[in-house]
Amino acid sequence: MDRSENTDKPTIEPYDRPTGGWGSIKSLVEKSAQEGLLTSTVWATLERQNKAGGYQCVSCSWAKPADPRPFEYCENGAKATLWEITPKRCDRDFFRKHTVSELLEWTDHDLEKQGRLTTPLKYDPSLDQYIPIAWDKAFREIGALLNDMDPKSVVFYVSGRASLEASHMWQLFARIYGSNNLPDSSNMCHESTSVGLPESIGSPVGTVTLDDFDACDMMFFFGHNTGTNAPRLLHWVQEARKRGAPVITFNPLQERGLMRFKSPQQPFEMLSPDEGTKMSSDYYQLKGGGDIAAMTGIAKAVFALDDAATEAGKPRVLDTAFIEEHCHGFEAFESFVRDADWTEIERCSGLTRSDLEHTGRVYSKAERVIANYGMGLTQHRHGIENVQMLVNLLLMRGMMGKTGAGISPIRGHSNVQGQRTVGITEKLELIPVEKFEAFYDFTVPKEKGRDTVESCEGILDGSVKGFVCLGGNFSRAVPETAAIEQAWRKMRLNVQISTKLNRNHLLAAENTYILPCLGRLERDTQNGVDQTVSIEDSTACIHASFGRTEPASKELLSEPRITAELAKATIDGKSSVPWDEWVADYSKIRDAIERAYPDDFSQFNERFREPGGFHRDIGASKREWRTETGRAHFLIPEGFDVNPDIDTTSPDVFKLITVRSNDQFNTSVYGYDDRLRGVDGTRMIILMNAADMKRLGLTDHDRIDIETVADDGVARKAEDYRVHAWNIPAGDCAGYFPELNALIPLWHHSRRAHVPAAKSVPVRITKRVAN
Numbered sequence: 001m002d003r004s005e006n007t008d009k010p011t012i013e014p015y016d017r018p019t020g021g022w023g024s025i026k027s028l029v030e031k032s033a034q035e036g037l038l039t040s041t042v043w044a045t046l047e048r049q050n051k052a053g054g055y056q057c058v059s060c061s062w063a064k065p066a067d068p069r070p071f072e073y074c075e076n077g078a079k080a081t082l083w084e085i086t087p088k089r090c091d092r093d094f095f096r097k098h099t100v101s102e103l104l105e106w107t108d109h110d111l112e113k114q115g116r117l118t119t120p121l122k123y124d125p126s127l128d129q130y131i132p133i134a135w136d137k138a139f140r141e142i143g144a145l146l147n148d149m150d151p152k153s154v155v156f157y158v159s160g161r162a163s164l165e166a167s168h169m170w171q172l173f174a175r176i177y178g179s180n181n182l183p184d185s186s187n188m189c190h191e192s193t194s195v196g197l198p199e200s201i202g203s204p205v206g207t208v209t210l211d212d213f214d215a216c217d218m219m220f221f222f223g224h225n226t227g228t229n230a231p232r233l234l235h236w237v238q239e240a241r242k243r244g245a246p247v248i249t250f251n252p253l254q255e256r257g258l259m260r261f262k263s264p265q266q267p268f269e270m271l272s273p274d275e276g277t278k279m280s281s282d283y284y285q286l287k288g289g290g291d292i293a294a295m296t297g298i299a300k301a302v303f304a305l306d307d308a309a310t311e312a313g314k315p316r317v318l319d320t321a322f323i324e325e326h327c328h329g330f331e332a333f334e335s336f337v338r339d340a341d342w343t344e345i346e347r348c349s350g351l352t353r354s355d356l357e358h359t360g361r362v363y364s365k366a367e368r369v370i371a372n373y374g375m376g377l378t379q380h381r382h383g384i385e386n387v388q389m390l391v392n393l394l395l396m397r398g399m400m401g402k403t404g405a406g407i408s409p410i411r412g413h414s415n416v417q418g419q420r421t422v423g424i425t426e427k428l429e430l431i432p433v434e435k436f437e438a439f440y441d442f443t444v445p446k447e448k449g450r451d452t453v454e455s456c457e458g459i460l461d462g463s464v465k466g467f468v469c470l471g472g473n474f475s476r477a478v479p480e481t482a483a484i485e486q487a488w489r490k491m492r493l494n495v496q497i498s499t500k501l502n503r504n505h506l507l508a509a510e511n512t513y514i515l516p517c518l519g520r521l522e523r524d525t526q527n528g529v530d531q532t533v534s535i536e537d538s539t540a541c542i543h544a545s546f547g548r549t550e551p552a553s554k555e556l557l558s559e560p561r562i563t564a565e566l567a568k569a570t571i572d573g574k575s576s577v578p579w580d581e582w583v584a585d586y587s588k589i590r591d592a593i594e595r596a597y598p599d600d601f602s603q604f605n606e607r608f609r610e611p612g613g614f615h616r617d618i619g620a621s622k623r624e625w626r627t628e629t630g631r632a633h634f635l636i637p638e639g640f641d642v643n644p645d646i647d648t649t650s651p652d653v654f655k656l657i658t659v660r661s662n663d664q665f666n667t668s669v670y671g672y673d674d675r676l677r678g679v680d681g682t683r684m685i686i687l688m689n690a691a692d693m694k695r696l697g698l699t700d701h702d703r704i705d706i707e708t709v710a711d712d713g714v715a716r717k718a719e720d721y722r723v724h725a726w727n728i729p730a731g732d733c734a735g736y737f738p739e740l741n742a743l744i745p746l747w748h749h750s751r752r753a754h755v756p757a758a759k760s761v762p763v764r765i766t767k768r769v770a771n
Ligand SMILES: Nc1nc2c(c(=O)[nH]1)N[C@H]1C(S)=C(S)[C@@H](COP(=O)(O)OP(=O)(O)OC[C@H]3O[C@@H](n4cnc5c(=O)[nH]c(N)nc54)[C@H](O)[C@@H]3O)O[C@H]1N2
Pocket: 059, 060, 061, 076, 189, 222, 223, 224, 225, 226, 228, 229, 230, 250, 251, 252, 253, 255, 286, 287, 288, 289, 290, 291, 373, 374, 375, 376, 377, 411, 412, 413, 657, 658, 659, 660, 661, 662, 664, 665, 666, 667, 759
């Protein structure tokens, strides 16, 4: 593959200006020009983003308010929009000109940059090219192939962008066909949340809404790069800061968004020469993987303050009434924390006792606290324990199920949370099996399906023979790139329902199809009527989304329609699902969702168009704990940094943190400029602590190789990267995904949740010998 760079001389100068501000507007204008879009088209489209009667942004899943700002979008949401409404086309002509072997040499950026896919395609091995195929022929062939395969050997992957309607249909299709193999991008993302939170509080999702953000008097941020990955949330953080609420952030990297921010919505702020709002009152650069230790330190400080308060006859710092009435397991938690040793806490977190005691003091004074977190907690071997420890911290002060307080997992893809809600899961206990069987007259297969890691295992050992993807770029998003790419080609079937060309399309199996679909922004007309879809945001709020831009090609079909056609070609007559009726009128799919999930979706069709949408019923947010004991559980981690595969005693083994740049959406690489980190011109870079570099005899821009440290006999290497000194704790280093996925062993994942541990990959770094 060619290098992910656009210059021989990339510049790396830590960005010290605020996020938001003019920089984001300049970046947007440049991106519109690169895509060849007219400014008027761009603004007319963006005006409808995240608004009632408009469309829901295809970028992140952050909440959409009922009373939106004039521009309820951010630089990155706008970039995602431009990427989708681009006038560029990856059409028949393109595929006539390029063989697949040739395209395999292209970067992720160059592939997607070709623009929107326009026509259904089938790979022809004799020509090594994609050839256009008629839709009905494609459906017939795929249906025949699926019927000739063991359903258990086929995987139905979903990336978190597909609507609630498409997702609900998709899982029914897979299950009627005979497979519960329904991995979702959330398996690589917040599955540590989906497994961890139900055990703690009986809810798989966060407990806060935008009203809570308006009411909180303190926030924590653990492991989320808000300025890049959910920038609109910065407005709520800024408002909290302006009313004096402390915001305390824990992150090994200094991420600009949580340092300084200027609101592009406020002309006055934009024009003022100042540095914007200081977003984190305290910003702690803990060691990667050091969160349990840090949270134990904070809890220890809270216990000490509570002891002092009791002694002085002052009000308690712990919420003893809440603990008594609502919690289980407090004593074990208290012993764990009290027994913990400060020296060990400091060593594992990389922070000082006084910093953590300060945090404990600030936390003790607050009355309404929200704890936000992202991949910095979930993508670890101890991802579940991280999440549960954060819940413990909230529970000890009763910060759950009351206004202004709660747990806030910041989800990734715009509908990733909703897909789980409407049945995309490999776990049977999460779906209403009997209802599906009774409603649609078929038998749901009764064994657990494969999640993402298990699907990869199946690809590698040959037991998975077919992959049908509703969006995403599976092979590029998962670990173990080299082995996965090789094994993928041995499969019998690769079907990709997509908007843009990506590397997964180029892994030709025995039979390979690309089925191009409408994006969420596009007008989706069925039966002469424009259809509406829906999504669920990070705060469990359901919104309607109206696509109104003209489709990129007349040949495109919608995701519900493609799902229905595949189903009819494969499992016709095997259930009573009225596929055609649903496609002709999506409100019927919503009725079906409501019938299956009446508590969450009552009056779905009436309520989902309301400005601000409607909230699902989340028990924990009203102190109803849907756990085994009916109480919220304090759950104790095994230790501070349980990472069996990293030899923390060796100074030569570094923990690699893989992150997103400000110029990508997951594997969609918009460009090579990570503006908010000040890295411009390359993605092939490792950011390292200066003292570590000195010890290894490295200077800025030296060429290095990175190798995974694992004694499983597999050599995993990323070659010819640059290194640059960075403000990052000693022992940690950082670089970009998806390129660095080649280094992650498949078994290196969060235990039980199986989220690849992409934030702590043990690596060795060596200077390249000039040849
Ligand atoms: N523009 C844009 N927006 C996006 C995406 C995108 O690619 N581009 N992707 C979307 C998706 S699918 C997702 S899941 C979200 C992801 O959003 P994030 O959760 O922000 O994901 P990452 O970019 O992986 O960044 C994780 C952050 O955790 C920090 N970190 C790493 N290790 C640790 C640790 O051990 N402890 C702590 N406390 N912090 C740590 C990193 O320095 C980084 O700042 O964003 C969504 N939004």
